[in-house]
Amino acid sequence: MALFLPSPRTIDQGSVPALRWGIIGTGIAGNFVSAMHAFTTQRAVAVAARDVGRTQVFAATHGIPVVHADPAALIASAEVDVVYIATPHPSHHDLALEAIAAGKHVLVEKPIAMSAAEADAITSAGRAAGVLVMEAMWTRYLPQSDVMRQVLADGVLGDVHLVRADFGFSMPFLPEHRMWNAELGGGALLDAGVYPISFISSVLGPPTSVVAHGAMTSTGVDARANLLLPSASGATGMASTSMVTCMPVTAEVLGTAGRLSVLSPFFGPSGLTLTTGSIGSEDSVTWRDETVTLHDGMHWQATALAAYVGEGRLESPVHGHAEIVSVMATIDEARRQVAADAGSFA
Numbered sequence: 514m515a516l517f518l519p520s521p522r523t524i525d526q527g528s529v530p531a532l533r534w535g536i537i538g539t540g541i542a543g544n545f546v547s548a549m550h551a552f553t554t555q556r557a558v559a560v561a562a563r564d565v566g567r568t569q570v571f572a573a574t575h576g577i578p579v580v581h582a583d584p585a586a587l588i589a590s591a592e593v594d595v596v597y598i599a600t601p602h603p604s605h606h607d608l609a610l611e612a613i614a615a616g617k618h619v620l621v622e623k624p625i626a627m628s629a630a631e632a633d634a635i636t637s638a639g640r641a642a643g644v645l646v647m648e649a650m651w652t653r654y655l656p657q658s659d660v661m662r663q664v665l666a667d668g669v670l671g672d673v674h675l676v677r678a679d680f681g682f683s684m685p686f687l688p689e690h691r692m693w694n695a696e697l698g699g700g701a702l703l704d705a706g707v708y709p710i711s712f713i714s715s716v717l718g719p720p721t722s723v724v725a726h727g728a729m730t731s732t733g734v735d736a737r738a739n740l741l742l743p744s745a746s747g748a749t750g751m752a753s754t755s756m757v758t759c760m761p762v763t764a765e766v767l768g769t770a771g772r773l774s775v776l777s778p779f780f781g782p783s784g785l786t787l788t789t790g791s792i793g794s795e796d797s798v799t800w801r802d803e804t805v806t807l808h809d810g811m812h813w814q815a816t817a818l819a820a821y822v823g824e825g826r827l828e829s830p831v832h833g834h835a836e837i838v839s840v841m842a843t844i845d846e847a848r849r850q851v852a853a854d855a856g857s858f859a
């Protein structure tokens with residue numbers, strides 16, 4: 514029988530409630546709102562950030578009717594069902610707790626917070642308040658991720674021995690940029706490393722230990738990190754991240770019967786290659802997601818969130834709270850180990 518990849522199972526737009534979204538932040542939030550408006554029935558009804566002038570331009574660009582002078586006013590608004598928090602990571606914790614206390618569902622940009630303790634506080638508060646809390650780990654909601662879940666569930670790869678993933682890039686030295694600035698939550702691990710660590714977690718579950726090696730920048734944030742993440746099954750996870758290194762940005766699950774490669778960039782809509790057999794007797798099939806451009810793929814998480822709200826869920830069935838906290842715990846430990854290796858500057 515010819516090798517094949519299953520079709521992705523996607524959520525029917527017509528089956529989910531049309532929610533009213535309040536947007537906090539005007540950076541990556543622009544990509545999210547564009548994608549959501551172009552591809553879903555979800556609508557941004559209000560926006561807030563600190564610079565009101567910039568926020569007004571953002572609102573006009575995206576057809577958002579209301580600009581609030583500050584995030585607190587947006588969170589308090591009775592016209593908002595769900596708050597999307599897209600500000601630098603150190604502000605996620607307080608904004609999320611404020612929104613949850615106001616009875617709003619929340620979608621918090623990745624990483625959900627600065628630490629596992631903060632992630633636990635946010636997710637616990639959401640469950641206690643009876644609102645949905647999701648991290649905007651949009652990769653989980655892409656069609657290719659559903660195909661991957663089906664391939665893994667069908668056992669096509671045999672016993673999985675290794676999962677490796679990387680997300681890194683070489684960016685210029687900009688000490689004022691949030692990536693280089695410790696007070697703004699800088700460093701590769703929190704910004705980019707969360708993707709490969711989350712990918713490995715989605716296949717292998719939480720690691721039994723963390724070994725991290727890397728280097729710091731002269732500004733005191735992690736520049737690069739390579740992680741060894743053994744799992745309870747005996748399989749190994751290997752994650753790499755960097756803000757000073759050119760990387761392929763791919764992910765791969767390797768087993769006794771085959772391997773599944775997620776094409777670059779694996780965190781966004783790209784595609785998959787399934788290869789069965791090993792060297793000399795390989796057979797492969799590739800599926801590419803050509804439905805949207807890179808960040809337009811963020812729309813899938815908006816529809817998923819609305820579906821889960823409609824179902825009365827408090828957490829995502831494909832990215833639960835325990836896993837969100839566990840990934841942050843891995844990042845905490847990797848950041849600690851890389852920082853402890855004092856003197857190794859990028």
Ligand SMILES: NC(=O)c1ccc[n+]([C@@H]2O[C@H](COP(=O)([O-])OP(=O)(O)OC[C@H]3O[C@@H](n4cnc5c(N)ncnc54)[C@H](OP(=O)(O)O)[C@@H]3O)[C@@H](O)[C@H]2O)c1
Pocket residue numbers: 537538539540541542561562563564565567584599600601602604622623624649651691703704
């Ligand atoms: N999913 C993805 O593909 C993706 C891509 C990039 C970033 N992100 C995540 O999104 C978050 C934001 O990143 P970004 O690249 O958009 O950053 P950015 O370009 O620096 O934008 C941050 C935005 O937040 C606003 N802001 C900053 N502090 C605030 C506060 N205390 N209260 C309210 N608004 C505040 C800023 O506007 P004012 O200065 O006017 O307040 C700005 O609009 C980060 O956590 C990052 O990891 C996700």
